Amino acid sequence: NSPIVTRIIQNQVNKTITGSLSLKRHKLSLLNGELVLYNSILKDSHGSHIAGFKRLYIKITLFQLLKHTIKFSKLHIDNLFIDYVLYHNGQSNILKAVSPKKPDDNKKDPGESKPFNVIISSLKLKMGNLKFSSIKDMMSVVIDNINLKARGNLFEQSGNVKLSIGSISFKSPLYHTVIDTFTLEASLRDTMISVTEFLCASSLS
DSSP states (O other): OOOHHHHHHHHHHHHHHEEEEEEEEEEEEEETTTEEEEEEEEEEETTOOEEEEEEEEEEOGGGGGTTEEEEEEEEEHHHHSEEEOOOOTSBBHHHHSSSSSSOOOOOOOOOOOOOOEEEEEEEEEEEEEEEEETTTEEEEEEEEEEEEEEEEETTEEEEEEEEEOOOOEEEEEOOOOEEEEEEEEEEEEEEEEEEEEEEEEEEEE
């Protein structure tokens, strides 16, 4: 949990990826299965900020790993931002930034393995912001003030979600759409989706 360990982790990551990761501080408790990352920023090869968050808190129920299950007791993200750009060739800035600097030609095929079940008891996103841009289509989508609460079980295909968004702006050469308010509350049971609340107010120009 010391600054030296944080710097070692950051340096090891930056040796392998094309972009760079800036990690200010972290807290790790193996005994409790807890990890907290603070003020992390992903940059592209030119140094532009393309993703990051103020705080990421992960708590895993360790004994569930013996049952081939990854159970996130808590997965909380504060002030997440993503600036996703899709280029003409189909590549994106984020995937390019996290891609290896040198491909590992000697990497062995791990073969087939039993998939893990993923359970999320508490997923929370506070004050998230997302920007998506397509260079080829000359369009962009900006989503501000995303707040999300959810939980779910991958194998059972069950869960629920409560989502609220402050505003959504869509721009293209043909039109501009603005959604001023968006709220959704829904649940999933046996592949059936039940929507209990939906609100969407927009202005068009």
